[in-house]
Structures are given as C-alpha cells and as structure tokens.
Amino acid sequence: MKAAVLHEVGGVPRYEDFPDPVPAAGEVVVKVRAVAVENVDKAIVAGTHYTAARYLGELPMIPCFDGIGELPDGRLVGFGNLRPPYGALAELAVVPDGGFAPVPDGIDPEFATVLGSAITGMAMRTAGGLAPGETVLIQGATGVAGRLAVQVARLLGAGRIVATGRDDARLAALGADAVINTAVPDDELAEAYLAARGDGYDVVMDYLWGRPTEILLRALTPDSFGFHKPTRVVQAGESAGPALTLPAATLRTSGVELFGAARGLRESLGEVYAQVVDWARSGDLVFAVERARLSDIETAWRRTDLHGRRLVVVF
Template sequence: MLIQGATGFAGRLAVKVARLLGAGRIVATGRDDEQLREVQAIGADTVINTAVSDEALAQAYLDAKGDGYDVVLDYLWGRPTEILLRALAPRSFTLGTPTRVVQIGGSAGPELTLAASSLRTSGVEIYGAAKGLNPETLGEVFQQVATWTRSGELTFDVEKVPLSDIETAWQRTDLKGKRLVVVP
C-alpha cells in the first residue's frame, strides 16, 4: 500500500494502523528526509520524498510500487497525487493491477488534473474516505482503536497546551506529525 502524506499526524497513524492490520508492504511519502526516517521507524518499508522534480517523483512511485499498490491512502491530493495517477497509467498495452485510491485529505491542494489515461487501463479506482461508512462500522472502528490504545499497541504523538495559550497554539507550524490537545 501507499500512504501519501505519511509524515503528518493522520498519515503516521495510518502507518501504525496498517501495520497492526497486517499490511504486506507500506510505502510512505513526505517532504522531509528526517521525518521520513521517523516514519520508517514506526513501520514504513519504503519512503519517498515528494519534494523533487515531477519526473523524479513519477519514477520514485514506479520504483517503489513492486507488484502494484493495492490501496493508496491519500492525505495530499494536489501535485503529488496528480503525478502518482499519471505514473500509474501503463506505458504499453498492458492492464494495470487494481489500485484503490482512498481520498481523505487535501494538504497539497484541493484540486488536481485527472488525465483520462490515468483511469482507462490503470486499474485505478478513486473512492471518498466516507464510502461504506455507517454508524455501525464507525462504532467498530472506534472500538478497535480504543482496544489497541488501551493495550499500548497504538500510540498517539500529542502535545498538550492550556486553553489560555490558544492564540499562539493556533498558529503553530512546528508540530511535525504531532497533534495539539487543548486542555480547558
């Protein structure tokens, strides 16, 4: 599988959860080598730095894909995902393997250009993250996360700040994969 935006809070959590669910091979992307090393330490097998030329990034997605990406968890959209979708289109008359792209966030941009060839023979299917969710499945997911958290199998990198500091906390840009928890 491929996790786009794995250096963020949600992406790091996705890497950990994918490991707990037994994912075979996890490829993870980010923009900073130091943070990407941390993402490897928590479970990614291969990392890709997206802060390279469009050509180099397309090649990196192809080099890392092995037998193909079964699932892509996409927290980025924008440029990196546009390049990924172009890269997954077969160059010759072969059919691509099924790749389920799950759209979750838009940290790299709210829009992208989708080439017709990115869908025609690539095997790519694009889903919204809410597909198939209902109160029952949400309850099950919550219970699973709570169980892992209680047992210590799943940890969250959080920083607590008092509500009185909300004005400065709101403007923080140094979180590097941590979530701020505001304590009233």
C-alpha cells in the same frame, strides 16, 4: 465563560469572554476537557472548507466542532454537532441530546481527541478493501493522520508499507518498508513512485491530493492497453492542495479506482471504533501531542512547527 473567539473569516481566534451558552430543550451544557485543533478547523476558520458556511454564518463564533468534555453528572464524553456560534474551544459547549458518546474506560481525554484520525486510517480497509499481505502507499505519512495510518496498516497486516513525506529524517523514523520524499522535481517523484511500488500498490491512503497525487496518478497510467492490477486510491485529506487535474486515461485501463474515505464507514463504524479503542488501550497505536492552554490559543493557532504532533487544547 472564557473562549477562543473568532471575529472575522480568515482571522485568528482570541482568548476572550463569551456569553455562556443557554441550553434549549433537548440540549445539554458540557464542561470542556480537551479539544484537538486540526487542519479542518483551520480551513473552516479560513473559509476554504466546504462546510465553512455552516459554521461562519454568525460572527463572532467559537471554532472547533468536537471535543471531549464532562456532562453535568460527571460522565466523560466525546461531543460534537454543536450549535453555531458555539464551538468546542471554550470552557463550556452546548450539545444536543445524542450529540455525545462515552469515552471508553482506559482512554485518556487527550487520546480520545485523536481517535477520529485513527478511524480515518481504517478507511484503507473499509473504503480501500485492504487485505493482509497487500501493499499500501500512504501519502502524507509524516503528519498526525499519516503516522496513525502507518500503524494501522501494520496492525491490519499490510505486507508492505510505502510512506511519503517531505523530510528524510522524519520519514526514516516511521518504520515503513520504503519511503519517498515528495519535495523533489516532478519527474524524479514520478520515478520514485514507480521504483517503490514493487508488484504494485494495492491501496493508496491519500492525505495529500494536489501535486504529489497528480504525479502519482500520472505515473500509474500505463503506456499499454491491458487489464492492469487494481490500485484502490482512498481520498482522506488535501494537505498538498484541494484540486488536481485528472486525465481520463488515469482511470480508463490503469486499474486505478478512486474512493472517498467515508465509503463503507457507516456500516462498519461500531466495529472500527471498537478496534481502534482496543489498539489504543493496548498501546499499539501511539501519537504525539502538543498541549496548549486555552489562554494561549492565539500563539498556538499560528504554530506551523508541530511536525506530526497534534495540537490539543487542555482545560
């Protein structure tokens, strides 16, 4: 079969021949239809993601760990949990029984590849406890996940949405109630976070971490004792950096509470998934795709000009 093949950690996958997967007992071979290439896939290939060792143990390997494909009986499914060195960026993928779920009617394969990012946006409620009328700050709102999160916040009834990014024109196009450009000096950014907070941020959906989030948390640390209104920060990504310095005072009396995006998701996944599918069907959730053919993977993989569009390899 043809596949995107990675030969070295930190390299770029190449369009090459790769042996067809031979299914073991309890596995099925899926004909791949669409695969989204996300930051997490690039971080795994670079060896910098915390799950990288699981995927890079055997080289050459095929990147991307989930996608949309066709079962031998023609059913369209979302699949994952692949057996390395096989990945999703190939004509065929080998999937364990239970490693796939039907794509709902009315959802095209390309949109299906992005449902996961919309589900992560729902963490503002499942992890952050967002209630209608509350104020949400979305860090990294000009990216694919952030743009979906702005829409999810609106659909969940957020009272006020503040969005951050690095490009004024793209920030203005988001339809947020206030925007903050993070590409400014530290003090200016801290001021901007305070100026835009209104009565306070109830929930922060954080796709950035690193410098902007460090400045945000510092800005939210009060200069007085007291019982300050909670700000529930939901950590969902690390586009601006994998680490930050967290002074003890950030948490002690500020009201800042930190949660991972997976909090509460296990219990609510069915309901969250159904909600996202409903919004997708009705056109309430929209996103932009940049399509590429598998044969162009080397060029597509290197692209840095997608600006809020998801790279989806279509077969």
